[in-house]
Amino acid sequence: MTEIHWGDLSAEQFLREYWQKKPLLIRNAFPDFEPCISADELAGLACEEDVESRLIETDPDSGDWSLEHGPFDEDRFATLGHKPWTLLVQAVDHWVPDVAPLLQAFDFIPQWRRDDLMISYASDQGGVGPHYDNYDVFLLQAEGVRCWEFGGLYGEDSPRRENTPVMILPQWHAEHSVELQPGDMLYLPPRVGHNGVGVGDGCMTWSIGFRAPSHAEILQGLTSRLCDGLSSDLRYEDPDLEMQPHPGEIGQDAIARVQGILRQYLDDPAQLAGWLGQFMTEPKYPELNVPDAALTEAELSETLTGGAQPVVTEGARLAFHDDNEHFTLFADGQVFALCAPAAIALAKQLCANQVDTCLDDRESRILLLQLINQGSVYLHM
Numbered sequence: 001m002t003e004i005h006w007g008d009l010s011a012e013q014f015l016r017e018y019w020q021k022k023p024l025l026i027r028n029a030f031p032d033f034e035p036c037i038s039a040d041e042l043a044g045l046a047c048e049e050d051v052e053s054r055l056i057e058t059d060p061d062s063g064d065w066s067l068e069h070g071p072f073d074e075d076r077f078a079t080l081g082h083k084p085w086t087l088l089v090q091a092v093d094h095w096v097p098d099v100a101p102l103l104q105a106f107d108f109i110p111q112w113r114r115d116d117l118m119i120s121y122a123s124d125q126g127g128v129g130p131h132y133d134n135y136d137v138f139l140l141q142a143e144g145v146r147c148w149e150f151g152g153l154y155g156e157d158s159p160r161r162e163n164t165p166v167m168i169l170p171q172w173h174a175e176h177s178v179e180l181q182p183g184d185m186l187y188l189p190p191r192v193g194h195n196g197v198g199v200g201d202g203c204m205t206w207s208i209g210f211r212a213p214s215h216a217e218i219l220q221g222l223t224s225r226l227c228d229g230l231s232s233d234l235r236y237e238d239p240d241l242e243m244q245p246h247p248g249e250i251g252q253d254a255i256a257r258v259q260g261i262l263r264q265y266l267d268d269p270a271q272l273a274g275w276l277g278q279f280m281t282e283p284k285y286p287e288l289n290v291p292d293a294a295l296t297e298a299e300l301s302e303t304l305t306g307g308a309q310p311v312v313t314e315g316a317r318l319a320f321h322d323d324n325e326h327f328t329l330f331a332d333g334q335v336f337a338l339c340a341p342a343a344i345a346l347a348k349q350l351c352a353n354q355v356d357t358c359l360d361d362r363e364s365r366i367l368l369l370q371l372i373n374q375g376s377v378y379l380h381m
Contacts, residue, residue, distance in 0.1 A: 002030065002101045002102050002104065002105045003105055004026070004029050004030065004105050004106075004185075005026075005028060005029055005030065005031060006026065006029075007026065007027070007028075009024075009026075011108040012108075014108075014187075015108065015109075018187060018189075019109075019136070019189070020136065020189045020190065021189060022189065023150055023151075023176070023186065023187060023188050023189065023192060024186070024187040025178055025184070025185075025186050025187075026184065026185045026186070026187070027184050028183050028184065029140065029183060029184060029185035030102075030105075030140065030183045030185070031183055032183065033140070033142065033182055033183040035142040035143060035204065035206070036096065036098035036099060037092065037096050037098075037099070037119070039121050039143070039202065039204060042087065042089055042092075042119055042121055042204070043072075043077050043087065043121075045089050045092065045095060046070045046071065046072050046087055046089050047070070047071050047072050047073070047074055048070075048071055048095075049071050050285070050288060051070065051071065051089060051090075051091075051095065052070070052089070052090040052091060053069070053070030053071065053072070053087065053088065053089045053090065054067060054068065054069055054070065054087070054088045055067070055068040055069075055070070055072065055076070055085065055086075055087050055088075056068075056085065056086050056088070056126075056127075056128055056129075057080070057083050057084070057085045058083065058084050058085070058125075058126070058127070058129065059083050059084075060084065060125060064083075065129060065161070065163065065164055065168065067164070067166075070089075080123070084122070084123055084124065084125035084126035084127065084197075084198070085122070085123050085126045086120055086121065086122040086123070086126040086127055086128060086198070087120065087121045087122075088118060088119075088120045088128075089118065089119050089120075090116060090118050091116040091117070091118070091284060091285070091315060092116070092117045092118065092119050093116055093117040093314060093315055094116070094284070094285065094288065094314050094315030095314065096314070097314050099117055100314075100353065102117075102140075102206075103117065103208065104353065106138065106208055107352070109210060110319075111317075111318070111319065111351065112277075112280040112281060112317065112319040112330075113210045113211065113212065113280075114208070114209075114210055114211075115135060115209040115210060115211040115284075116209060116284060116315070117206060117207070117208055117209075118206075118207040118209065119142070119204065119205070119206050119207070120196075120204070120205050120207065121203065121204050122144075122146065122196075122197070122198030122203040122204075122205075123198055123201050123203075124198055124199070124200050124201050124203075125197055125198060126197070126198045126203070127195065127196050127197040127198060128166070128168070128195075128196070129161075129164070129168045129169075129195065130149070130168065130169040130172035130174075130193060130194070130195035131166060131167050131168050131169055131193070131194070131195070132153075132154040132155075132158075132167060132169070132190075132191050132192060132193045132194070133188075133190065133191075133209070134190050134191065134212070134214075135190055135209050135210055135211050135212060136187070136188070136189055136190060136209070136210040136212075137187070137188050137207050137208065137209045137210070138185055138186070138187050138207070138208040139180070139185060139186045139187075139188065139196070139205055139206075139207055140183075140184075140185045140205065140206040140207075140208065141180035141181060141182050141183065141184050141185070141204075141205055141206075142182060142204040142205060142206050143182055143202055143203065143204040144182070144198065144199070144200060144201070144202040144203035144204060145179055145180065145181060145198075145199040145200060145203060146179070146180050146196050146197065146198055146199060146203050146205055147177065147178070147179050147180075147196070147197050147199050148177070148178055148179075148180060148186055148194060148195070148196050149172075149174030149176070149177045149194065149195045149196075149197075150174065150175070150176055150177075150186070150188060150192055150193060150194040150195070151173075151174055151175025151176050151192070151193060152173070152175060152192070152193045153191050153192060153193070154167075154169060154191055154192075154193050155191060159171055169193060172193065172195060174193075174195065179199060180205075190212070213279065213280070217279075221275060221279050222272070222275050225274075225275045225278075226265055226271070236257065236258070236261065237257070238253075238254070238257060240253075269323065270323065270326070273321040273323070273328070274321075274328070274335065277319055277320075277321055277328060277330035277335070278330055278333050278334075278335060279333075280317070280319060280330075281317040281318060281319050281330040281331060281332055281333055282317070282332070282333040283315070283316070283317060283332045283333065284315060284317075285315065286332070286333075288315070288375075289313055289315070289316065289332065289374075289375030289376065290375050291372070291373060291374075291375050291378075294373045295369060295372050295373055297365065297366075297369055300365060300368065300369050300372070300379075301365065303379050304359055304365075304379075306381070307381060308379040308380060308381050309355060309379065309380055309381075310350070310355050310359075310368055310371075310372075310377050310378075310379060310380075311353075311355075311377065311378055311379070311380045312350055312353045312376065312377055313375060313376055313377060313378055316331065316332055316375075316376045316377070317330075317331070317332055317333075318330065318331045318332075318347075318350055318351045318376065319351060320347055320348065320351055327339070327344050327347070329347040329350075329351075329367075331350075331371055331374070331376040332374065332375070332376045334374060334376075336367060336370070338363075338367065340361070340363035340364070342361045342363055342364045343361075343363040343364050343366075343367045345364075346359070346364045346367060346368065347367065350371070350377065
């Protein structure tokens, strides 16, 4: 497995001192880094129908800023003029299995927090423009050189450029500036302003992003899940009602009763874990992982006997919750309650993308068959 070279730090120190606190520049984080995808291959991905991609052109003299969404025609990149431009391709980890070892280097952060690997290619002076994101990101320089300016905290109330569909900051004053060479990496916490500009042609940056649900998403998602299973017979009750000074007043006792209703659901860890596991493992592109045909148990046994090994599908999201009484596997938004020790061991290995267990027991094979038939796992010879 690929490892991050922290220098004088360690992963534990990083989490304690930098994670969601302040930026960190890591020189030579990946010594002798060799990208497994070329600029031409990245452009080829941007021409594919199912791949999410964007092309941004800027003009430093006039301030013009334009955005195109893929897929692109193959000859589009040959028509780009001398204006700076950058190509961004989302979720490359869904399409290029060879990036998996690099992503495993970030396993010191829970995998269910990981969003995707975005790769950007920029011409000289090409970039998105000064902006901020609501997620943690590691910016790994893969080829060429990029200058990163960063600093300051921004939010939805910050001024933004009106003629752009993304949060481009019109008033930008960088606090720090660094040039990243191949193998260097910059970590930025959420809401830190940043601006990356290609220095010379051939600038390729890998962005490993980590998502976090907003409070609104948490409240909306959880309450929606709770409401689906509640009877309309469950109502606000006040059998201890007493006379009050004014008939129009909502008293503190009423507020306390409502708090009690909410608390009985929020104080249920199993309920919260079930929702969070499903929510955070929902697939980014649910339409992509559906297999062509369902595998039978007999076909699975025959294939495993032939030496096939289970592999987690590129882009699949797996996580588990273990409260010492119940073990639950979440895979692409689906829930699997497991009891058999062998099946639990398999689930943990799949969540780490490292399967080395024997699959002779039926419980493990049933779980594996379900995951294969929903597209979260496939067999590799």
